Amino acid sequence: QSFHVAVVGATGAVGQQILNTLENRNFPISKLSLLSSKRSAGTTVVFKNENVTVQEATPESFEGVDIALFSAGGSVSKVLAPEAAARGAIVVDNTSAFRMETDVPLVVPEVNEQDLLAHKGIIANPNCSTIQMVVALEPIRQAYGLKKVIASTYQAVSGAGASAIEELHVQTKTVLEGQPVEPKMLPVKSGEKHYQIAFNAIPQIDVFTENGFTYEEMKMINETKKIMHMPELEVAATCVRLPVVTGHSESVYIEVEKEGVTAEEIRVLLSEAEGIIVQDNPAEQLYPMPFYAAGQNEVFVGRIRKDLNNDKGFHLWIVSDNLLKGAAWNSVQIAERLIKLGLV
């Protein structure tokens, strides 16, 4: 059994990784439609050693498509994802356009695969920083209960797309040559102010909301509650952009419900959990780092410590490739589960 797959946003940072992942997983494809906004149409991309020309995405592009993987920005998804679904395609959408809609499952397969069963044509892929965190938190929730989560993130520029990677490269070179830099992209491309990212840390990802948290922070808060089916979970986040190309890192403080849990118990639990690699041995300076996690599908967890004051408090360091588990791999994994569950 094989499927007509459409990739919308095929030329972007995530789109490229979706194509790599489809290729690496040998995804059962009978026909592949590579689509994009008008601006990128006509570009050639390579899939399985063949050049494929990207076509402009229109509603008609989705005739006969079984699975449509969208990562061309929220405005494209808002218009075209319903068109694709109306034509019978199952959409896996990487943007924030539909994530919080009640009839759209927001899915991380290791956590809430069963939510796929209720889909109505569109399935949302969560934000990258949310995905890696909930993969690590779900086994802990199941074993010990979960009351509180406070996350501080150290996020790579690739989360802001291919042009942000380019900006980091150009700025780094410019600074090393002793020239003044002209920031144009970060923290928010359409924003009024831009700051240098090379040799810097920017405590703003996406725009600010009225409560003082940024949208990235609110995504982590709201999406975590939805994916874990825990509206009552206490969650807070501070999201920071670093001059790292790929791989988001997170320092996460949690409080569990059960008393007397040890850090070693959490280490063992996570090392047996799906999609997680525990790298945690201070004696050997073993801990996850984004440079080494890049290119891999798993979520890496280390620095697991019990809080010094709170018996139910623990600290974790969670790292993953934001373009893979945070985006492309999670999307393709959803598509694979849809097939496994007989939903396509």
Ligand code: 11C
């Ligand atoms: C970043 N997390 O690192 C963002 C990118 O809602 O899918 C992903 C935005 C999203 O900038």
